[in-house]
Amino acid sequence: MLTSTVCAAVSAAGLGIAALTAYRRRFLAATRIAAFSLVPVGLVMTGVVDWIAGLVFKPMVWAGFGVLALSAVLFMIGRVAERHAVKAGGSRKERRAAARRQPAAVAPAASAPSLGAGAATGQPAARAKPKASAPQEDFSDIEAILKKHGI
Template identity: 70%
Template structure:
């Protein structure tokens, strides 16, 4: 009841200011002021104000928010304790997985096929030939040749 009276007074004051603004020949500003001043009385008429006051001024609602906050806090504490203790995805499991190492399932799958244009397979290079192809740093000589070609093409 009190909130309805306050909203009605705010709307009446806003409409009065809008009337004074319109008297000064500022019709656009007066229209905006009138639009804003009608919002509180519209909220009272639709029942939104009563709904909001019932939520804000009831102690049981605030107690409910407190219970929800306590529940969220307990959930976070249990998750942190589980991580520390080594539950799902704990440190011990990660260390064991890192120590075991992951072997490649198909080590030859990443090597390209050595076929010629006719489809005949060329013999794979022997380790001694691979060692000759490497430079001083241990990387193949033609490793950056394609990158150098692209940079030269663009004038870099």
């Protein structure tokens, strides 16, 4: 009942301001003010205000909002912890298990060119002859980057 009275007073004040604005020949602004001032009365007539007042003044409703907020905070904490665990590689046990599961290198001599020409075979570098049909490419900078990242 009190909320209905407050809404009616707000609407009456808004309509008064709209009348003053229209008196100053600002009809577009007066129309907008009148439209906004009729909203509280419309909400009272539809029963929305009583529903909102019942919602606001019940402690059980606020407890429900508190539980929902706690749930949202716990969800966010879980997401942050999950991202942190993935970024760090999981726990110590998980990292050890992952290291055990990793297969051995398929081509252990694949990084031999970074050691220098002929270092893997024990032959001097002067004897190594490139094929005339395929141009030689230098991947030493790429290999250095991969080694830097532990790959």
